Structure formats: structure tokens, C-alpha cells
Amino acid sequence: MSKLKISIAGGSGYTGGELLRLLMTHPQVEISQVTSERFKGKPVARLHPNLRKRSELKFSSLSELENCDVLFLCLPHKSSSKKINEFLGIAEKIIDLSGDFRLNNADDYKKWYGEEHPNEEFLGKFVYGIPELHREEMKNAKLISSAGCNATAVILGLYPLYKNKIIDIKKSVAEVKVGSSESGNESTPASHHPERAGCVRSFMPTGHRHTGEIIQELSFGEKIDFNFSATSIDMVRGVLATSHVFLNEDLDEKDIWKIYRKEYSGEPFIRIVKENDGIYRYPEPKLLAGSNYCDIGFEKDRNSNRVVVISAIDNLMKGAAGQAVQAFNIMNGFQETTSLEFTGLHPV
Numbered sequence: 001m002s003k004l005k006i007s008i009a010g011g012s013g014y015t016g017g018e019l020l021r022l023l024m025t026h027p028q029v030e031i032s033q034v035t036s037e038r039f040k041g042k043p044v045a046r047l048h049p050n051l052r053k054r055s056e057l058k059f060s061s062l063s064e065l066e067n068c069d070v071l072f073l074c075l076p077h078k079s080s081s082k083k084i085n086e087f088l089g090i091a092e093k094i095i096d097l098s099g100d101f102r103l104n105n106a107d108d109y110k111k112w113y114g115e116e117h118p119n120e121e122f123l124g125k126f127v128y129g130i131p132e133l134h135r136e137e138m139k140n141a142k143l144i145s146s147a148g149c150n151a152t153a154v155i156l157g158l159y160p161l162y163k164n165k166i167i168d169i170k171k172s173v174a175e176v177k178v179g180s181s182e183s184g185n186e187s188t189p190a191s192h193h194p195e196r197a198g199c200v201r202s203f204m205p206t207g208h209r210h211t212g213e214i215i216q217e218l219s220f221g222e223k224i225d226f227n228f229s230a231t232s233i234d235m236v237r238g239v240l241a242t243s244h245v246f247l248n249e250d251l252d253e254k255d256i257w258k259i260y261r262k263e264y265s266g267e268p269f270i271r272i273v274k275e276n277d278g279i280y281r282y283p284e285p286k287l288l289a290g291s292n293y294c295d296i297g298f299e300k301d302r303n304s305n306r307v308v309v310i311s312a313i314d315n316l317m318k319g320a321a322g323q324a325v326q327a328f329n330i331m332n333g334f335q336e337t338t339s340l341e342f343t344g345l346h347p348v
């Protein structure tokens with residue numbers, strides 16, 4: 001079988017670098033082009049030093065993109081949506097990692113992104129990129145919109161509870177702690193080392209765009225309220241989501257465990273983490289660096305009907321490039337775990 005020709009637009013960034021790392025060893029893939037406007041003509045290993053002696057590719061510019069089978073878009077917000085028609089002239093299949101096509105309707109897009117969508121006829125045409133929720137649709141998809149990293153951690157943690165309608169849909173609160181790579185490789189005043197190092201900084205206590213995706217994916221036909229906050233912490237990779245939900249039935253931990261097992265026992269990248277003792281009792285993003293796992297733990301409050309769900313991912317992997325490769329594998333009929341077998345490191 002001939003290899004699929006893929007290209008990566010926005011390949012000098014962090015998610016593009018991770019896609020390169022994963023796809024360069026994919027047995028069914030040939031990487032055709034990787035773009036960067038700032039670094040066109042330079043070797044990709046200049047920006048991604050972990051790829052030294054592993055890739056001879058050089059960056060091209062977006063305007064030099066040639067036809068390919070699958071195009072990955074790792075561009076900043078609004079770049080994909082403004083040029084989507086041009087990109088569709090280059091590849092029939094597109095996987096977009098930005099937030100541009102995650103929401104299914106224009107009103108929600110305006111509510112969460114604060115402006116009109118430049119090509120709103122495409123909203124609803126992309127399959128939302130969490131395989132555990134949309135695997136069947138991905139099998140025939142041409143357009144996939146990879147999910148937000150914080151949204152992925154929260155949605156995967158809560159999906160079994162919402163799907164089985166065992167919680168109060170008006171009361172949930174999720175808080176994520178996030179690493180610095182979440183905001184990409186361009187520096188800002190907030191990412192300057194003296195400002196970022198050692199920080200525990202609340203940067204979006206309300207109004208985070210990912211709230212829209214979470215509501216969309218957890219609604220199951222009902223009108224839910226969802227409260228979401230985000231805090232930067234001193235970590236490079238990783239998202240740790242702590243979600244507080246309230247049971248509407250009298251269930252114990254064993255019942256909740258059964259619900260998670262039923263939804264996730266066949267999932268290659270979901271691990272339920274629930275140890276009685278030791279230091280690894282709950283999910284921890286540090287242990288997931290470089291891997292495509294989402295670790296999920298939970299605990300029922302003995303004094304109330306609250307369940308605390310703790311979910312962890314690497315934002316650049318299950319929250320971006322890893323999840324995009326998982327979707328790519330499903331979309332093209334490949335083994336879903338191809339190129340995603342890395343276990344993570346310990347200690348790290």
C-alpha cells in the first residue's frame with residue numbers, strides 16, 4: 001500500500017513539532033511539507049532540536065504548499081477559518097488543531113469567541129476531534145477539528161457521568177492547571193521567564209473559550225450549565241483538571257467505577273487511576289509527558305453527594321498532536337494506536 005502524503009501548516013510551533021515527531025515514524029505516512037513563514041528554507045531540526053539527525057526536511061512557506069492527501073493545520077486562531085477554502089484546494093482531508101471549527105453553530109462561536117466566524121458555513125461540518133466520543137463519525141470524515149487541550153481533559157473526565165445522566169447538570173465546576181507550552185512558542189509579557197517561572201496565576205477564572213466545547217460535548221440534548229476556570233502553573237507540559245460534580249442519585253464509588261469501566265474499558269488511551277495508597281493515587285500530568293494517555297481518577301465525598309473527578313493529559317499530545325494522530329489513524333483506517341505507543345517517562 002502506498003504511503004499517504006501529509007503536510008503540516010504551522011510546523012515550527014509546538015503542536016507542529018510534536019506532529020512531526022509522531023508522524024516521521026508512522027509506517028503509512030510520507031511527510032511532504034512543513035511550513036513556517038519565519039523559518040522557510042531552514043531545517044526543521046533548527047526549531048525542533050529533538051529531531052536532529054532524524055529529519056532532513058526544511059520548512060516551506062504556506063504559499064508553496066503542494067497537493068497532499070491529508071493536511072494538518074497548526075496555525076494561530078482564525079488563520080484556518082479565513083483560508084479554509086484555499087486549504088481545501090490542497091487536500092481533501094484536513095485536521096485542524098485550532099479552535100476555529102470546534103463549535104457546531106455560529107451563535108455559540110460568537111458567544112465564546114466574541115466575534116462572527118469568517119466562514120460560518122463550515123461550522124458543524126468538522127467532526128469534533130475526541131475519538132472516544134466521535135470514533136464512528138471519524139471513520140468517514142474528511143474534516144476533523146481537534147479538541148482544545150483543557151476541554152479534552154475535562155470532557156474525558158466527565159463524559160461517562162454526563163452520558164449516564166447521574167449528575168446535576170446545573171451545578172458542575174471544573175478548574176484546570178496548565179503548563180506554559182499551552183500558549184505556543186511565541187513569547188509574550190506573561191511568558192517572560194521572571195513572570196512565568198514559579199507562578200500560580202489565575203488567567204481565566206471565567207469566560208474561557210473551551211467552556212463552549214465542554215458544554216457542546218456534554219449536553220446530550222439538555223441545557224446544561226458549566227463553570228470553568230483556568231490557572232497557569234510552573235510546568236511546561238500538562239493539564240490537570242479537577243472537576244466537581246454532584247450526583248442526582250445515591251451511588252457509591254463502586255457504582256461510579258462500573259460506569260467508567262463500561263465507557264472506557266476498551267479505550268487504548270484512557271486509564272482509570274485509583275489507588276488506595278502510595279504517592280500515585282491520582283492522575284498526574286508529569287507522568288504523561290510525551291504520551292497520548294488521559295489518566296482519570298475520582299473520589300466520592302463521604303459527607304455529600306459531590307464527586308471530584310481528576311483528569312490529566314499532556315496538552316501537546318492527548319490535548320493536541322497525539323489526539324490529532326489518533327483521529328488521523330481512525331480517519332484513514334489505520335491501527336488507532338500507530339505512532340502513539342510511547343508510555344511516558346518515569347522519573348522525569
Ligand SMILES: NC(=O)c1ccc[n+]([C@@H]2O[C@H](COP(=O)([O-])OP(=O)(O)OC[C@H]3O[C@@H](n4cnc5c(N)ncnc54)[C@H](OP(=O)(O)O)[C@@H]3O)[C@@H](O)[C@H]2O)c1
Pocket residue numbers: 009010011012013014015016035036037038039062073074075076077079097098099147148149181182183184185186315316319320
Ligand atoms: N499549545 C497547545 O497546547 C495547543 C493545544 C491544542 C491546540 N492548540 C492550537 O493549535 C494551534 C497551534 O498551536 P501551537 O501551540 O503549536 O502554536 P505556536 O507554537 O505558536 O505555532 C504557531 C505556528 O503557526 C505559524 N504561524 C503563525 N502566524 C502565522 C501566519 N500568519 N500565517 C502562517 N503561519 C503562521 C507559526 O509559524 P511561523 O514560524 O511562520 O511564525 C507556527 O508554526 C493554535 O491554534 C492553538 O490554539 C495548541
